[in-house]
Structure formats: structure tokens, C-alpha cells
Amino acid sequence: MPTVSSEELAAAAGVNSAKLRKDFSYLGSYGTRGVGYDVEYLVYQISRELGLTQDWPVVIVGIGNLGAALANYGGFASRGFRVAALIDADPQMAGKPVAGMPVQHTDELERIIQDNGVSIGVIATPAGAAQQVCDRLVAAGVTSILNFAPTVLTVPDGVDVRKVDLSIELQILAFHEQRKAGEEAADTMPAVAARKQPADKGPDGDVPAVMPA
Numbered sequence: 282m283p284t285v286s287s288e289e290l291a292a293a294a295g296v297n298s299a300k301l302r303k304d305f306s307y308l309g310s311y312g313t314r315g316v317g318y319d320v321e322y323l324v325y326q327i328s329r330e331l332g333l334t335q336d337w338p339v340v341i342v343g344i345g346n347l348g349a350a351l352a353n354y355g356g357f358a359s360r361g362f363r364v365a366a367l368i369d370a371d372p373q374m375a376g377k378p379v380a381g382m383p384v385q386h387t388d389e390l391e392r393i394i395q396d397n398g399v400s401i402g403v404i405a406t407p408a409g410a411a412q413q414v415c416d417r418l419v420a421a422g423v424t425s426i427l428n429f430a431p432t433v434l435t436v437p438d439g440v441d442v443r444k445v446d447l448s449i450e451l452q453i454l455a456f457h458e459q460r461k462a463g464e465e466a467a468d469t470m471p472a473v474a475a476r477k478q479p480a481d482k483g484p485d486g487d488v489p490a491v492m493p494a
């Protein structure tokens with residue numbers, strides 16, 4: 282039986298081992314002194330708490346470049362997310378196989394959601410169609426939306442929306458790049474370097490507390 286100690290896990294996660302043991306105790310997981318945690322059982326307990334021990338049928342709406350790439354991504358199944366249907370408004374796409382599944386027309390959306398008991402919908406349509414798709418998904422019973430379209434969705438209470446925007450991630454990296462370049466320039470200019478105060482850093486020592494406008 283492979284085991285792992287709280288010290289090993291704490292070192293790997295970069296946290297304090299006493300805190301880690303306390304957190305695990307909330308899962309009902311208590312290691313054995315001198316032995317540690319049974320790895321397989323711990324993985325099960327964490328998965329159960331994260332809702333990953335059950336199968337989640339997911340629909341993807343908008344099977345263009347992004348929707349097809351998501352449909353082809355093998356990583357969902359291993360985390361318990363089963364792509365139940367691929368849906369697109371383009372009649373030319375209906376019946377065409379993508380990732381081994383026939384694309385279904387949006388006319389079928391409500392039936393597909395109900396037949397498969399789908400509670401999670403992924404939106405990969407153009408921005409202009411996203412709210413209408415979202416409304417239909419919600420009316421059909423979907424209560425969680427993963428939105429890739431660059432638009433803010435309005436949903437009723439009880440519906441969760443997560444937005445994925447890779448350009449924001451790139452903007453964050455660009456911001457850090459710009460700061461790094463600024464710091465390098467300052468290091469090569471003694472007068473600027475002398476003016477550089479530790480207060481340049483935000484409270485977390487990483488980014489300034491207030492982003493430059």
C-alpha cells in the first residue's frame with residue numbers, strides 16, 4: 282500500500298505540514314502516525330470532495346475551431362467530464378463527426394440537455410450568439426456555464442458562470458514582462474536605480490497594489 286507523509290506532501294505543495302493535516306482532517310482523512318496517508322484512499326477522498334467521483338455530462342455549443350479543439354481534448358474524461366453532445370447552429374455541420382461524435386443542430390439543444398441530464402454547458406460560439414445560447418441552456422436545465430466567448434453573460438441566481446479568457450492571461454504576462462524590462466533598464470541607469478524604492482513592490486512583493494492605469 283503506497284503511503285505518503287504529511288511532511289512530503291507539505292513540501293511538494295509548499296505549505297506547512299500541520300496546516301495540511303488540519304485541512305485533510307476536514308475530508309475525514311487522518312493519516313497514521315509514522316506511516317502517513319494511504320495514497321489511493323486520499324486521492325479518492327479529495328476527488329469525492331471536489332465532485333469528481335461522479336460522471337458529469339457536458340455539452341459544447343459552437344463547434345468551430347475552439348469547440349472542435351475542446352471536443353478533441355482527452356483530458357476531460359479522466360477528470361469525470363463526459364462530452365455528451367456537440368451542438369452547432371450551422372445546418373451544414375449537423376451529422377458531421379467531430380472527435381468521433383456527430384455534431385447536432387441547435388434545434389435539438391433542449392432535448393439533448395434533458396435526455397442526458399446535463400448540468401454543465403460550454404459556450405464556444407461567437408460573442409454575439411453567446412447570451413442567447415446561454416439563455417437556452419439555462420432554460421433547458423443547465424446550471425453551470427463555462428464561457429469562452431468574449432462577452433459577459435447574464436444568468437439568473439443559482440447559475441454559475443466561469444469565463445475563460447486567454448488574452449487576459451497574456452495581458453498579465455505582458456504586464457510582468459513590461460515590469461521586468463523596466464527593472465532591467467533601471468539597473469543599468471544608476472540615477473534611476475537610486476530612486477527605486479522597495480515601495481515599488483506591492484504588499485505581496487510581486488505586483489503593485491494598484492495597477493498602473
Ligand SMILES: NC(=O)c1ccc[n+]([C@@H]2O[C@H](COP(=O)([O-])OP(=O)(O)OC[C@H]3O[C@@H](n4cnc5c(N)ncnc54)[C@H](O)[C@@H]3O)[C@@H](O)[C@H]2O)c1
Nearest residue numbers: 343344345346347370371405406407408410430445446447
Ligand atoms: N476564451 C478564449 O481564450 C478564447 C480563445 C479563442 C477563441 N475564443 C472565442 O471562442 C469563440 C469561438 O471561436 P472559434 O475560433 O472557434 O470561432 P468559429 O467561428 O470557428 O466557431 C464558432 C462556431 O459557433 C457556431 N455558432 C454560431 N452561432 C451559434 C449559435 N447561436 N448556436 C450554436 N452555434 C453557433 C458557428 O456555426 C461556428 O461553428 C469566439 O467567441 C472566440 O472569440 C475564446
